[in-house]
Amino acid sequence: MTGVSDILSRKSGSRLSRDEAMALVDLDDIAPLLDAAARRRDAAHGDVVSYSRKVFIPLTQLCRDVCHYCTFAHPPRKGERAYLTRDEVLSIAMSGKKAGCKEALFTLGDKPELRYEFARDELRALGHDTTLSYVAEMASVVLKETGLLPHINPGLMSDDDLLSLRSVAASQGIMLESASERLCEKGQVHYGSPDKAPAARLDTIRRAGVHGIAFTSGILIGIGETREERIDALVALRDLNDQYGHIQEIIVQNFRPKPGTRMADVAAPTLDDHLWTIAIARLLFEPEMNIQAPPNLSAGDLPALVSAGINDWGGVSPVTPDFVNPEAPWPHVRVLEQETSAVGKALRERVAIYPAFARQPSKWVDRTVLKPLFVMTDADGWPRTDTWCVGRLEEPPAHDVKLVRARKSHQASDRIRAVLDKVSDGRCLGEDDIVSLFRAQSDDFSAVCRAADELRRRTNGDVVSYVITRNINYTNICYFKCQFCAFSKGKLSENLRGKPYDLGLDEIAHRAFEAWDRGATEVCMQGGIHPSYTGQRYLDICNAVKTRVPQMHLHAFSPLEVAQGAKTLGITVRSFLGQLKAAGLGTLPGTAAEILDDEVRQQLCPDKLDSAEWLDVMRTAHLSGFKSTATIMFGHIDRYEHWARHLLRIRNLQIETGGFTEFVPLPFVHMEAPMYLKGRARPGPTFREAILMHAVSRLVLHPHITNIQASWVKLGADGVRLCLDAGVNDLGGTLMDESISRSAGASHGQEMTPERMEEIIRTSGRQPRRRTTLYEMASTATREIRGVNAEEQQLSL
Missing domain, CATH: 3.20.20.70 (Aldolase class I)
Incomplete structure (x- = not known):
């Protein structure tokens, strides 16, 4: 014995x-x-x-x-x-x-x-x-x-x-x-x-x-x-x-x-x-x-x-x-x-x-x-500790605000200290490390936010950037059935708010001209996957905008749209990307990523690109000379393990190609989402989870992606101010006509004026900087921006 x-x-x-x-x-x-x-x-x-x-x-x-x-x-x-x-x-x-x-x-x-x-x-x-x-x-x-x-x-x-x-x-x-x-x-x-x-x-x-x-x-x-x-x-x-x-x-x-x-x-x-x-x-x-x-x-x-x-x-x-x-x-x-x-x-x-x-x-x-x-419950199966929800007009929970802004050194747990030491030593974090960071509570939560903020300061200084842009969502008709989407409409979608529309080329070009006239340097264009669209439609959109406003930067077409466009033309993704570049496309938005883990995608968006296909389109785009953003849409049916795998896949592709300019966490807006209304999703991330996604992204993706962006449309002014204390250095675009989050039930507005954007940045103790899509300093000779009321400049669809 x-x-x-x-x-x-x-x-x-x-x-x-x-x-x-x-x-x-x-x-x-x-x-x-x-x-x-x-x-x-x-x-x-x-x-x-x-x-x-x-x-x-x-x-x-x-x-x-x-x-x-x-x-x-x-x-x-x-x-x-x-x-x-x-x-x-x-x-x-x-x-x-x-x-x-x-x-x-x-x-x-x-x-x-x-x-x-x-x-x-x-x-x-x-x-x-x-x-x-x-x-x-x-x-x-x-x-x-x-x-x-x-x-x-x-x-x-x-x-x-x-x-x-x-x-x-x-x-x-x-x-x-x-x-x-x-x-x-x-x-x-x-x-x-x-x-x-x-x-x-x-x-x-x-x-x-x-x-x-x-x-x-x-x-x-x-x-x-x-x-x-x-x-x-x-x-x-x-x-x-x-x-x-x-x-x-x-x-x-x-x-x-x-x-x-x-x-x-x-x-x-x-x-x-x-x-x-x-x-x-x-x-x-x-x-x-x-x-x-x-x-x-x-x-x-x-x-x-x-x-x-x-x-x-x-x-x-x-x-x-x-x-x-x-x-x-x-x-x-x-x-x-x-x-x-x-x-x-x-x-x-x-x-x-x-x-x-x-x-x-x-x-x-x-x-x-x-x-x-x-x-x-939250994404880890524990009770939600507050009633805060993404997109609602409510103050962040006071307890979490205090923890985010705590600058006094608190004693973190041995596990969190070990992970943060890895970051300090320049070692790559693994899945278990990242999950531990997402599970941070109380003093651990403060320690993670503080570490991300310190890394942001060393990397980006106290400058917070933003871009003047206009969103043009050219159609909300889509034949995909993504369970999170309240934007798409049409016979083959789950109809919720609003009416189906499909903008003509003249209207798209006119909106781009209006944006240029108001000082925008970028138009961000995405839409539903219209059943009648082919790759030629995307090429025509580029040509229409560049003909009307040659100087405008086109930030357009998710990997899903690129893949669909190539397929309808019977050509490779690489060939189609070449045609888009010739038509004036500048950069790609890294949307349609949702969660890059097929366990989630099979329930969330089963008819979309799978994880490998999304990454392959982005790899091809980067190797073809395009830069792109990278996103994550989180807080629905996903778990911390899925978030970790998503970050690791983004990091690995960035090490391979260097093509991502920024990482943009997009918390799930639940109010009008089909899956939530059917009782099959959480009401978005908790406030702690939303802040941690920005902080953990900074720690995991450094030094390969150095720009972490917070979405004011999702989080509101108070939310992004707190993100600035947790690793964020960019507030994205002023938008003009944001409609996707609004369709899902968000209440933070359709436009953020540059003046308001800079006020948020300055009251957070940071220095605002207007940038281009590629993170260059915007020209000081940019025309004076005319402050048009968002409701007045919103054209009828």
Whole structure:
């Protein structure tokens, strides 16, 4: 048998075998065991210990089982209903919503209708045959009426039960408690409780895996089981999770004796016994597994539980008691935060479904649950911490503003310091490094913004540039069906706001002339992919503009338009680019990139260019002598991993070609986007995420792309001011006639005058500089710009 010291000194990524765990049953000194478990926890979860703010809804306290430690279940009582009514359920749920809860925990006894006629009669009056059918209806009511995410602990379930509850709940759970059949024998704790048969409970957990349900389970210690039997229970759960990957947490719950039960005089497990079990659970499972211990059952010992390897406290309710353990009140969140902090960890709220599962919603969550989940969470699956949204006329959240502008040196975490040291040393960041930066919170968030700002100052000084440009979106008719787009119209698009239009060549040229007359040096031209357009139309647009305004710089045609134009002419992309250059095209906008990761593109824009095709068009353009911008459109169905891969692909192409002039983050404007209206996307990035995208882009792309731009159309004046403190050195164009973001619901205007642009820059302590498209100084001899009101100069479409 391997020695104890050898077992505990193994690397953090390797889990214990059953035999190795058994060798630790009689361990006298558990300190090395706890240290090993804590190290394993830290390897995957870092300094975060999570909890869920929940409201507890005890739908029924009738049960057909007679567990000898339970005070939750009781026989029918005179004058009491068997089940909470719809109004009672909603009242409890609404009280939780008002208190900031995000989870509605439904708990109930197992199939009381099989034991009590009273329960059967009441169910019939409610229009149901089973308790599980009724809980499905009540969970649906709570989901629709309050937006809280139901988590249901319903006992044994059939396939139909599991699927029915999956359609109304973010997650489900059933405690295995023990895998020992011995405890079901006469005289033992589960005798007379058919729903506690280990084989039946394991079968329910297995079925949940088959149906892709994010599931909670765990063990109850101190009810007569041995340590060896605890290990067998944990191994049984591990085997199921190895097969399906659906178990999101393992709860290690300690038995507490209760008056009036047959186990009232049985001693509770000691703290050391509880700590031993937590540590064994941590070492048996993968480091990423969430190990939980209920905080109200170990008052006064919370730091010790953290030191044993937990990373989650479970659900904590500010409004309802723990009906299963009513003698043990929930700790106040402030107390929980203090106790967690006492061992160097940060308390962080989560939702009912853990972040790792929320990051893959299409795998684990039913469509009916997607919308409230998306509304509630950020791109990493954690709760949104503010109500700020891209494009709305509202102030940025004060807490984040303070963190962005903090110039006092705060202590960043070891992980963030290590990544920022890589940047300082000139080493390239990898995907994991970049994801860590996007996950920066609190002092880490400040540190990332500060590092990006310092790098910006060394690279660009205190100059902030902008260009006077006019957007000309020549048609909004498009035969593509991008799920994020509220701009395109027509028979083959999802019609939302406005009417279809297709500008004539004379009108396009006239608008370019108007822009030149007002001092613009650039027109930016893009449109929908009109079903009748060929590459010749794009050539004609160039010729029309250059004939009318020869000096105007044409910044036009996304890689998608270039590829479509070449295809319709039956020529290569390289040949078509040559024709565009001859017709006067100056540079290309790096749009239609969205997220350069095909996992996202298959849902977001499946009929568009894939990632490799987009990059190939840009590569060809750069090697043909064109410069271009690069963009990312983020905050919809994407994750931090996707953002990291996008940045790496842009960086790699820039190293190869040097053709990108700038990087432009474009946060998703959700209000009128089809995918959001269908409940299939988040409401854009959080404010923290929007700022971090600019800061992280600066750190990742340096020194290959030195211009990072913020979009005032998306973020507004206040938002771009804060971006200037997080690595940004350019505010893009004055635009004149911006329509794409406006179509999606943004409210920050259609034009930013040069005077207003320079005011924003100066009040941020920077020096404005008017530039050309290629980042050269705009001529001081540029004609005086006539301040025409945006509404007056907007021509009828």
